[in-house]
Amino acid sequence: MGCGQSAEAAAAYSNRGSIATLPVVDKATLEEYLQVEKELGEARxxxxxxxxxxxxxxxxxxxMTQKVEQLERHYADLEALARDGDQTDTKEAVGALQSGQRVSTAEEERVAGFNNKEIAKQERDEAIRQKENIQREVEQLQNKASRLQNLLTKQDALLGKIFGGEYGSELENKLEQExxxxxxxxxxxMEANYKxxxxxxxxxxxxxxxxxxxxxxxxxxxxPQTSLEVRYTMAAEARNNLVAASQNIEGAHRTLSHVEFPYCNPDEVETLNKATSYVFTDMQSEERHAHAGQCYDITHKRAAALLQWFDQVLNTTIMxxxxxxxxMVKETSQKLRQERVRLIKLKAQEVWGADVDIEIDSGVSADDEDLNAMLMEGVSDSEVAKTDETGDSPRAKTPPPLTAEEMAPLPTSEAIFGKSYEQLQEDLEQMRTELESDMNYFQQEQDRQAERARGDLQAKLNARRxxxxxxSLEEKQRQELAEGAVLS
Structure with a gap:
C-alpha cells in the first residue's frame, strides 16, 4: 500500500497479495502510522x-563534470603552447595591429591564438562555477530525498505490520497499481518538462x-581607431557574450541530447566559435567587420527561432x-485514499472498539498544486553561463518571431519525452531475441565447422591408411622379387 506515492517510491514497497485476515495490531502502531502519514504529506x-x-x-x-575535465585539458594545452612561444597578450597584439602594420595571415593567427586562450579560460571558469552550483543543489536535494525515502520505508513497514503483509482489499490493490x-x-x-x-x-x-x-x-x-582602449573593451565585451551564448546553446544540446535541433545545430555553433576566435582581427577592416556581424546576426535570429520552437513544444505538448x-493522478489518488481510510478505520475500530475519526493526508493532490509552479520545479540558472551585461538596452532588439509556416515541425513524442518503460521493455526483448538468434547461428556455424573438421580429419586418416x-604391399612385393632372384 502506498498512499499516493510516486513512481520512485513504488520500488520501496513490498509485494503484498490480495485479501487476508487482518492481524491484531496495537494502538501504538496505528498512531505511529498516522504520524508517518502526516509527515509524508508535509514532505510532499x-x-x-x-x-x-x-x-x-x-x-x-x-x-558538467565531464565538460569541466575536457575544458581543463584544452586550457592546459593552450597554456603549454603559450609558455613555449610569445608571451604577448591579446590587448598588446591588437595594439600592434592598429599601429598601422599590415595584417598578415601569421599575425591574424597569432592574435587568434591569444584570444583562444582567453576564451578557453572563460569557458573553463564558467563551467567550474556551474559545476559547483549543481553540486550544492545535489547536496540539498539528497538531504530532502533521504528524509522522504526513510518515511516511505517506515510507512511500508508499518502497513505490512498492520495488514500482515497483504493488501487490505482487492480494490486497494487495483487502485494502487493504477x-x-x-x-x-x-x-x-515531469522529467521531459524539466529538461x-x-x-x-x-x-x-x-x-x-x-x-x-x-x-x-x-x-x-x-x-575612432585612435581610441584603442574603448575599441578593445567593446570588442572584448562582444566576445565574452558570444562565448557565453555559445556555452548556453551547447548546454541546451547537452540537456536535450536525444533531440535534433532544427536551429543552432552543432555545425552552426562551431561556425560561431570560429568567428569569435577572430573577433579582434575582424574589427580591423570594414569588410571583415561586416562579414562577422552577419554571422553574429544570423546566429541571433536562429537562436531566437530555437527559443520559439522550445516554447511551442512546452506550451502545446508538455503542458x-x-x-x-x-x-488522472488526483482522481485515482482520492479513490485510493478513501479506500485506505476505510480500511484503517476498520482496523482502528478493531483495536479501539469504537469508531474513530481519521484523516489520512496522502500528500499533494492536483487541487493543491499550482500547475505553473510545478512546471518550474527544479529549474534554476545554476547551469547557465552568464555575463555582466544584459539585453535590457533598447538597442538590444529581439528578432521578430517566425510564422507558423516558417516554424520547423515539432519533434516526435519519443523525442520530447524519451522512450517509455514499455518501449524500453520492447527494445530489450528485441535485443534478447536478436542475441538468441545470433547465438543459435553461431552455434550452428560452429557445429558445421566441427563437422567439416571431423570430415577432413577422417579423410586424412583414410588417406594415411x-x-x-x-x-606395405610395395615392400612385400620387393621382398618377394628379391627372394625369387636369389633362388634363381
Missing part, C-alpha cells in the same frame, strides 16, 4: 518531485547575450499532457 507538499529532481540533477552534474502506473507516466512527463525548460532558460540567456554582442559589434565602427495526467597399405 514542500518538495513534491524531490526524488526525480535529484536523479536529474545528478545526471546534470555528471555531464496510481503507480499514472505516477510513472507523470514522472516521465526542456532548463534548455529554454539557457536559450533565453543565449538570445540576450547574442543581442548584446550584436549591439556592441554594430557600435564598434563609431569608435497539455501534464495537465491531463495530473487530473591407404598410403601405409600401399607401402
Amino acid at each position: 507538499r514542500a518538495d513534491p518531485q524531490v526524488l526525480s529532481q535529484l536523479e536529474m540533477k545528478k545526471e546534470a552534474l555528471q555531464k 496510481l503507480d502506473a499514472l505516477e510513472a507516466h507523470k514522472a516521465r512527463i 526542456w525548460r532548463q534548455a529554454q532558460m539557457m536559450m533565453e540567456f543565449a538570445c540576450r547575450q547574442l543581442a548584446v554582442a550584436v549591439q556592441k559589434w554594430q557600435d564598434l565602427p563609431e569608435v 497539455e499532457d501534464l495537465a491531463k495526467v495530473n487530473l 591407404r598410403n601405409r597399405a600401399m607401402r
